[in-house]
Amino acid sequence: xxxxxxxxxxxxxxxxxxxxxxxxxxxxxxxxxxxxxxxxxxxxxxxxxxxxxxxxxxxxxxxxxxxxxxxxxxxxxxxxxxxxxxxxxxxxxxxxxxxxxxxxxxxxxxxxxxxxxxxxxxxxxxxxxxxxxxxxxxxxxxxxxxxxxxxxxxxxxxxxxxxxxxxxxxxxxxxxxxxxxxxxxxxxxxxxxxxxxxxxxxxxxxxxxxxxxxxxxxxxxxxxxxxxxxxxxxxxxxxxxxxxxxxxxxxxxxx
Amino acid sequence: xxxxxxxxxxxxxxxxxxxxxxxxxxxxxxxxxxxxxxxxxxxxxxxxxxxxxxxxxxxxxxxxxxxxxxxxxxxxxxxxxxxxxxxxxxxxxxxxxxxxxxxxxxxxxxxxxxxxxxxxxxxxxxxxxxxxxxxxxxxxxxxxxxxxxxxxxxxxxxxxxxxxxxxxxxxxxxxxxxxxxxxxxxxxxxxxxxxxxxxxxxxxxxxxxxxxxxxxxxxxxxxxxxxxxxxxxxxxxxxxxxxxxxxxxxxxxxxxxxxxxxxxxxxxxxxxxxxxxxxxxxxxxxxxxxxxxxxxxxxxxxxxxxxxxxxxxxxxxxxxxxxxxxxxxxxxxxxxxxxxxxxxxxxxxxxxxxxxxxxxxxxxxxxxxxxxxxxxxxxxxxxxxxxxxxxxxxxxxxxxxxxxxxxxxxxxxxxxxxxxxxxxxxxxxxxxxxxxxxxxxxxxxxxxxxxxxxxxxxxxxxxxxxxxxxxxxxxxxxxxxxxxxxxxxxxxxxxxxxxxxxxxxxxxxxxxxxxxxxxxxxxxxxxxxxxxxxxxxxxxxxxxxxxxxxxxxxxxxxxxxxxxxxxxxxxxxxxxxxxxxxxxxxxxxxxxxxxxxxxxxxxxxxxxxxxxxxxxxxxxxxxxxxxxxxxxxxxxxxxxxxxxxxx
Numbered sequence: 001x002x003x004x005x006x007x008x009x010x011x012x013x014x015x016x017x018x019x020x021x022x023x024x025x026x027x028x029x030x031x032x033x034x035x036x037x038x039x040x041x042x043x044x045x046x047x048x049x050x051x052x053x054x055x056x057x058x059x060x061x062x063x064x065x066x067x068x069x070x071x072x073x074x075x076x077x078x079x080x081x082x083x084x085x086x087x088x089x090x091x092x093x094x095x096x097x098x099x100x101x102x103x104x105x106x107x108x109x110x111x112x113x114x115x116x117x118x119x120x121x122x123x124x125x126x127x128x129x130x131x132x133x134x135x136x137x138x139x140x141x142x143x144x145x146x147x148x149x150x151x152x153x154x155x156x157x158x159x160x161x162x163x164x165x166x167x168x169x170x171x172x173x174x175x176x177x178x179x180x181x182x183x184x185x186x187x188x189x190x191x192x193x194x195x196x197x198x199x200x201x202x203x204x205x206x207x208x209x210x211x212x213x214x215x216x217x218x219x220x221x222x223x224x225x226x227x228x229x230x231x232x233x234x235x236x237x238x239x240x241x242x243x244x245x246x247x248x249x250x251x252x253x254x255x
Numbered sequence: 256x257x258x259x260x261x262x263x264x265x266x267x268x269x270x271x272x273x274x275x276x277x278x279x280x281x282x283x284x285x286x287x288x289x290x291x292x293x294x295x296x297x298x299x300x301x302x303x304x305x306x307x308x309x310x311x312x313x314x315x316x317x318x319x320x321x322x323x324x325x326x327x328x329x330x331x332x333x334x335x336x337x338x339x340x341x342x343x344x345x346x347x348x349x350x351x352x353x354x355x356x357x358x359x360x361x362x363x364x365x366x367x368x369x370x371x372x373x374x375x376x377x378x379x380x381x382x383x384x385x386x387x388x389x390x391x392x393x394x395x396x397x398x399x400x401x402x403x404x405x406x407x408x409x410x411x412x413x414x415x416x417x418x419x420x421x422x423x424x425x426x427x428x429x430x431x432x433x434x435x436x437x438x439x440x441x442x443x444x445x446x447x448x449x450x451x452x453x454x455x456x457x458x459x460x461x462x463x464x465x466x467x468x469x470x471x472x473x474x475x476x477x478x479x480x481x482x483x484x485x486x487x488x489x490x491x492x493x494x495x496x497x498x499x500x501x502x503x504x505x506x507x508x509x510x511x512x513x514x515x516x517x518x519x520x521x522x523x524x525x526x527x528x529x530x531x532x533x534x535x536x537x538x539x540x541x542x543x544x545x546x547x548x549x550x551x552x553x554x555x556x557x558x559x560x561x562x563x564x565x566x567x568x569x570x571x572x573x574x575x576x577x578x579x580x581x582x583x584x585x586x587x588x589x590x591x592x593x594x595x596x597x598x599x600x601x602x603x604x605x606x607x608x609x610x611x612x613x614x615x616x617x618x619x620x621x622x623x624x625x626x627x628x629x630x631x632x633x634x635x636x637x638x639x640x641x642x643x644x645x646x647x648x649x650x651x652x653x654x655x656x657x658x659x660x661x662x663x664x665x666x667x668x669x670x671x672x673x674x675x676x677x678x679x680x681x682x683x684x685x686x687x688x689x690x691x692x693x694x695x696x697x698x699x700x701x702x703x704x705x706x707x708x709x710x711x712x713x714x715x716x717x718x719x720x721x722x723x724x725x726x727x728x729x730x731x732x733x734x735x736x737x738x739x740x741x742x743x744x745x746x747x748x749x750x751x752x753x754x755x756x757x758x759x760x761x762x763x764x765x766x767x768x769x770x771x772x773x774x775x776x777x778x779x780x781x782x783x784x785x786x787x788x789x790x791x792x793x794x795x796x797x798x799x800x801x802x803x804x805x806x807x808x809x810x811x812x813x814x815x816x817x818x819x820x821x822x823x824x825x826x827x828x829x830x831x832x833x834x835x836x837x838x839x840x841x842x843x844x845x846x847x848x849x850x851x852x853x854x855x856x857x858x859x860x861x862x863x864x865x866x867x868x869x870x871x872x873x874x875x876x877x878x879x880x881x882x883x884x885x886x887x888x889x890x891x892x893x894x895x896x897x898x899x900x901x902x
Contacts, residue, residue: 062464071372071461092376098460099374106464112366114263126259127374169373181464 016083017044018209019068019177024077025232026063037063038074039232045177048207050200052220054246055229056254061213062181064229068211069102069179070094082176099128103170103178103208105199107185110166111154117141118150121169132172140168144198160191167198178202180212184219196222217246228253260386263366271391273790274355274444278395279402280786281348282440284779286403287410288341289432294411295330295337295420297427308625308632308687316630323625323634325689333420336775343573343780345439346513350520350569351787352447358562358791360384360451362798367455368462377456384452385445392444396437403436404429482521489514496845498852508580508846512572515838519568523561528554530830538822545815549822553830563791563824564831567873570784571835574777574869579843581769582862587850588707589762590857593755595705598648598732599741601757604750605727612739612747617641617648618728620719624712625687632687637666637712639719639726648732649708656680656700661715666696672711673701688722707761730757781869788873789880792824796884803888813889817882824881828874839866 026038037060045051055061066072068079070086079086081101089097104110111120121140122132141147144164154162163183170178180199184192200222202208212223220226221243228236230253238249305324312318324330360367367380375383411424492511496504519526531553538546553560598617602608608616620639625632642661645651651658654670661667668678678684683695702713719726733751735744745751752760806816851857 066461066464071459071464092378095371095374095376095460098372104372110369112263112369115259123259123370124374127370127376127379173374 016047018047018049018082019045019211020078020080021045021064021068022078022080024064024067024074024079026060026067026072027075036232038067040077041229041232041234042077043227043234045209045211047176047209048203049225050203050210050223051212052223052226053211053213053229054215054217054220054226054250056250057215059229060232061229065179065181065211065213069104070098099124100173101176103167103173103175105163105166105170105178105180105183105195107182111162111169113154115153116150117146117152117154117157117165120154120165121172124169124173128173136172140171143171144168145194158191160187160194163187163191163195164198167195171202174206174208176209178208178210178212180210180214182214183212184214184216189218192216192219217243217250220246259370259383260390263383263387271359271387273787273794274352274359274388274391275395275398276790277351277355277783277787278348278392278440278444279399280783281344281351281443282396282399282436283402283406284344284783285341285348285439286400286433286436287406288337288344289436290403290407290426290429291410291414291424292334292337292341293427293429293432294407294424295334298330298422298424306625306687306689306691308627310632311627311629311685313629319630321632323632325623325634330420330422330424333414336772339776340779343776344783345443347569347780347783347787348440349443349447350516351566351783351790352444353450354520354562354565355787355791355794356384356388356448356451357454358559358794359387360455361558361562362794363455364458364462366463367458368460368464371458371460372463380458381452381456384455385448388444388448388452389441392441392448395444396440399440400433400437404433478521479525482518485514485518485521489518493841493845496842496849498849504846504849505580505584508842509577512576512838512842516569516572519572519834519838520561520565523564523568524557526834527561527564527827527830528557530833531560531826534826534829534833538826542818542822545818546822548819549826552819552823553826559795560827560830563795563827563877564834566784566787566791567828567831567877568834570781570788571832571869571873572838574781575835575839575866576842577777578773578862578865578869579839580846581773582766582860583843583847583850585762585765585769586858586860587854588765589758590851590854591705592707592761593758594854595650595703595708596648596732596754596758597650598734599754600733600735600745600748600751601754602731602733602748602751603729603757605729606749608731608733608748610744610747612736612744613733614736614739615644615647615734616731617644617733618731619645620716620723620726621710621729622714622719622723622726623689624722627685627687627693635686635712636710637714637719638710639714639716639723641716642667642713644734645713645732648734650703650705651709651713652703654701654703656698658700658702660699661713662717663715664694664696664718665699665715667700667702667713668698669704669709669711670701671704673698690722692722694718694722707765785872785876788876792877792880793884796820796881796888799885800888800891803885807889816889817885820881820885821878824878825874828877831877832870832873836870 021041021043024038024041025036028035028037041064053061053064063072067074070079070081070089073087081097084097086094086097112123115123118137118141122137125132138147138150141150144167146161146164146168149157149161154165157165178199183199184195187195196219199210199212203210203224210223212219214220221241224240226238226241226246226249227234228238228249235253236249238245241249305322307320307322310316310319310321370380370383371377407426407429411426414420415423489511492507492514496507496511531550535546535550535553539550608618617640622637622639624635624637626635640661642651642658646658651667656667658667666684672678678698678701680698680701682698684698685693685695687693696714702709733744733748735741741753745753803816807813847859
């Protein structure tokens with residue numbers, strides 16, 4: 001990380017961002033007292049960018065992702081996705097927005113165990129009331145390298161294959177933003193490379209925006225930019241960094 | 256969403272097996288009750304066994320001709336029991352279905368969250384859960400209906416020629432009754448699934464990310480409001496169980512526990528942890544780690560604990576109250592019979608008593624008459640007596656009028672009958688005897704109630720003999736001559752007993768009748784609850800595979816985990832049973848008070864054996880059905896290394 005990291009927020013880019021976080025704070029209240037998970041995060045995720053968010057445990061990176069995706073309500077601040085402010089939406093509107101514009105990949109439990117690979121991938125389309133076109137489903141399955149596995153159930157697949165199904169499911173609705181939370185956390189390095197390659201492809205080929213939370217410098221190195229989060233604040237960034245540079249920055253942060 | 260429902264039911268077979276079995280058994284019982292009722296409705300006895308009577312009409316009701324079956328062709332007893340079986344089965348079904356569906360939703364938070372995350376609206380989730388309910392309910396209802404149809408001939412052959420239905424019953428057309436049972440099953444499933452579906456719709460997408468899908472501890476305000484309403488209703492019903500309720504007391508004692516059970520179940524997420532805390536005190540004191548873990552597990556998931564406790568609470572409260580109430584009713588009947596008989600000797604049978612040393616014989620003639628009212632006609636028991644003798648051998652204290660006027664077309668009525676129908680001395684009651692003769696009987700006296708000894712209508716002996724020439728005394732009350740020892744006289748009289756022995760036999764007869772009724776009423780309900788208890792606990796334990804694997808990795812021995820599950824299920828069982836016991840005791844004390852008012856020295860018979868048996872059975876079932884799957888899971892888990900392993 002450069003010593004002269006620019007102050008956040010960055011100046012607004014000319015093009016409207018895919019995802020805009022403005023002054024996000026999140027305070028959890030419990031019997032033990034209030035905990036500030038996020039203490040004012042402002043950032044513009046440019047369209048077609050691949051951004052990794054890193055930080056030590058408890059830095060608030062998962063909370064950031066959940067607020068950005070409208071899964072959790074920030075205590076203060078606004079989230080704007082493709083020009084739509086999430087704050088004013090009710091549960092159904094939010095669901096429809098999520099359905100159309102967002103794709104999700106998580107570390108585990110991404111798939112419905114009762115459905116075949118094909119049905120899992122086609123599910124978001126069915127939920128919108130559309131009849132999934134067989135070709136579309138086959139195409140995304142090919143894209144993630146799972147042609148021929150359409151009839152399998154998740155339990156018959158390896159962990160990496162399951163993650164690829166999750167990516168295929170996210171791809172099928174052509175969302176503008178991908179949210180990934182430790183997508184390679186449970187995978188070996190070879191399989192991780194395939195998964196990250198698929199996310200990279202989404203930005204490079206289809207111009208989709210990827211926001212990925214990870215603690216793995218190798219995974220973060222696939223991103224255009226790595227954001228560092230500590231104690232609920234953005235503290236710096238690295239552009240097109242190597243795993244070694246990222247790891248060094250992380251150990252600085254944790255010191 | 257129906258496509259999803261079908262798939263998920265397949266996946267959650269173990270979760271839905273419970274609902275399936277519960278509903279299939281429920282529809283089976285409802286179906287049986289319905290087909291048997293249809294058989295009794297279809298039954299038309301021989302014409303000679305019934306009397307055609309024209310009602311009086313008036314007040315806008317035209318006179319009608321109705322057929323009143325005589326007691327040897329009367330199937331209304333069976334109909335009453337069947338309708339009660341139907342009611343209880345229906346009640347327990349709604350109950351079990353609601354709790355198994357609630358359970359199925361609670362254990363799938365993560366999956367429902369995932370669906371929400373990838374774009375399912377709350378409405379779609381609700382529809383999916385309801386769709387699952389339809390899939391399960393359809394299969395279960397049809398299975399239950401087929402089973403009921405297969406079992407109907409057996410039930411009818413068992414029920415024929417019994418006291419409840421002294422005739423031969425043949426199966427009637429099954430389509431209508433079975434359609435009703437299947438419809439009821441679907442309706443019940445929908446009712447039970449509705450609140451579960453609503454709760455499923457409230458699962459947030461973020462729940463997909465929460466590994467430990469612990470339910471929120473709060474319960475909805477609507478649930479609390481309804482719980483309190485039912486509680487208020489139950490308390491009102493309890494206050495009605497008092498001496499002035501007379502005959503209403505026993506039905507009240509049977510139905511109040513159901514209302515209490517509903518109230519307690521609605522409030523269970525609040526009540527169960529509270530009572531659980533108390534029961535956990537000795538557990539934590541006596542055990543090391545397992546009791547403490549068990550307490551945390553029960554208290555941390557109040558809704559799950561409540562689902563597990565519900566069926567145990569339901570059957571223990573309902574069965575306990577019923578057993579205790581009927582026993583107390585028999586006690587009170589025994590005391591009433593004792594007080595009503597004054598003669599020292601009772602002879603059973605029709606043989607004339609003509610032995611030396613007898614002062615007087617009160618051989619009343621039992622007859623039946625149809626009492627005709629404005630819009631109905633009812634078969635009543637009556638007895639022809641010699642008022643001069645009967646007044647000495649039994650308690651026929653006149654509350655108004657004079658018993659000595661009982662000659663010609665007259666009648667003396669019991670206080671209860673006079674109270675029900677508003678009869679006073681001087682009123683005329685139109686009746687029809689078995690020989691089709693219509694007579695108007697003038698009320699000459701109102702006498703004290705003496706259930707089990709005197710029927711509600713007492714006629715002059717001559718009148719009874721005139722209209723029922725074949726009537727024979729069934730039992731006679733005998734007064735010995737002055738200076739003759741009853742104990743010695745009894746030995747010389749065939750079929751004679753000392754009054755005390757006869758009274759004890761009568762009470763035993765009442766108890767025996769009660770036992771038959773209990774078996775018919777509670778048998779299916781108990782079987783059902785046993786299935787439900789086993790079911791919820793089985794489902795509950797099978798869902799905990801991951802937890803067991805993790806605990807094993809943390810160094811818990813299988814024996815420790817088994818002990819934890821043992822204490823957990825015992826704790827839930829103890830909480831449910833203590834609530835059931837509280838209900839039983841409350842109802843028992845009130846019914847006892849109601850029944851003993853005005854009668855001295857009523858014996859107290861508490862059927863400890865049956866009550867303790869119910870409790871023990873509940874506990875054994877609860878513990879057994881929690882331990883068995885745990886042992887199985889632990890054996891499976893022994894081979895697995897990973898917390899990593901996924902569904």
